[in-house]
Amino acid sequence: MNNVQEESPRDRKKFRRRLQILEIARGIIASKGLRSLKVRDVAEAAGCSVGSVYNEFGDFDGVILTVNRETVQALTTRLAGVPAEDPLHQLHGLAATYLEFFAEHANLLRSLFEHRMEDDRPYPDDILQMVMDAFALMHPPLLRLLPDADDVKLALLSRTLFSAVHGIISLGLEERMVAVPPQMLRQQIDQFVDTQLAGLGILPVR
């Protein structure tokens, strides 16, 4: 028994529809926000019944969580593409890339971070783990800049720094009042990273 993509026509069709449902759900979340995502809308747009959505994903949270999983995967891919020649540039690049990605897919990221499960079922561990792994991408450049530091502490520092950047960005993009221009936020982030690195004893080179 092959657990990846079976080859029978039936399975291919099933798989195509699964992808289609996800694409539609992602589109709705991205354009109108998680709160506007409705089973019936998804089913109708996918040309199938609501039952089929449930058949494929168990419950509606299942659809959302799958979209969220793919969001963090896409984010990780984007972050992994940041050049690693110079660790200083890499750190700035990771922050700037996160900002870009967040600005482009604000509603998807909000779905990732803000979705709460029904009752008080726990958010799936694997997604939280993927987020933490993405945030750990600052670890290697930090290690190169601070080769004598305790590795465990650097791992923590990596998450802390990325979480800080996340806070600045997610709140910075929140304000529809003055509509903080992304360019402004970009400067803010760069400055913040420089200050943090300076505090760690690393001289900025920009």
Add this chain to the structure above:
Amino acid sequence: MNNVQEESPRDRKKFRRRLQILEIARGIIASKGLRSLKVRDVAEAAGCSVGSVYNEFGDFDGVILTVNRETVQALTTRLAGVPAEDPLHQLHGLAATYLEFFAEHANLLRSLFEHRMEDDRPYPDDILQMVMDAFALMHPPLLRLLPDADDVKLALLSRTLFSAVHGIISLGLEERMVAVPPQMLRQQIDQFVDTQLAGLGILPVR
């Protein structure tokens, strides 16, 4: 016509019930999360009909937003109580107090930051403004530590720093996996603030 708390018995009763509804809603959000808040539960617990809740708050979002408004007010009060003798201690105190408050009222804070309006009606400006005002509480101590800096830049720095602290805390308290102990987070935050201040050219004194 007096626009504050009228004195007639009718108005007093109305006002009492308003408070009661808010207290109940807050209790449910705090203990079981925003997603578990239901109009009927609130109405039943308050001993009134669902219609009365709507009569008082317009719609259900109105209840949530009022609770959120009171949450940020309580937060501001707590933060304003941080001693201001020494600006360095004050900054650490603000961060530590935010952590305490967040740990104590995690679900209320999540409701404040994560609630999205129906359709895509904008989140009320006054609440966002109150949050920003709370985050501006780092401005005075920063001004004392950096008296020669540009005031506008310091205002921005205040929001940036507080947003960063928010990110570290809100993500730090998220992980039900390893259950980051608050004491650990406390150290993380202190270290972070020290590093940031060092980067700004301010020597830590702890």
Add this chain to the structure above:
DNA sequence: GCTCGAAAATGAACAATGTTCAAGAAGAAT
């Protein structure tokens, strides 16, 4: 090609929950 059985799809019915509103109750004004 036909038959049969397993798997999937369907969508009507159900359940949970936000929202409205006509009718009635309660209180204020005279």
Add this chain to the structure above:
DNA sequence: ATTCTTCTTGAACATTGTTCATTTTCGAGC
């Protein structure tokens, strides 16, 4: 006491997540 205003009620409605008995689909074995 009567009238008028305002508030309250809760049944009815609207929306949306969920279930499941029935039907359809499709591949395997003959």
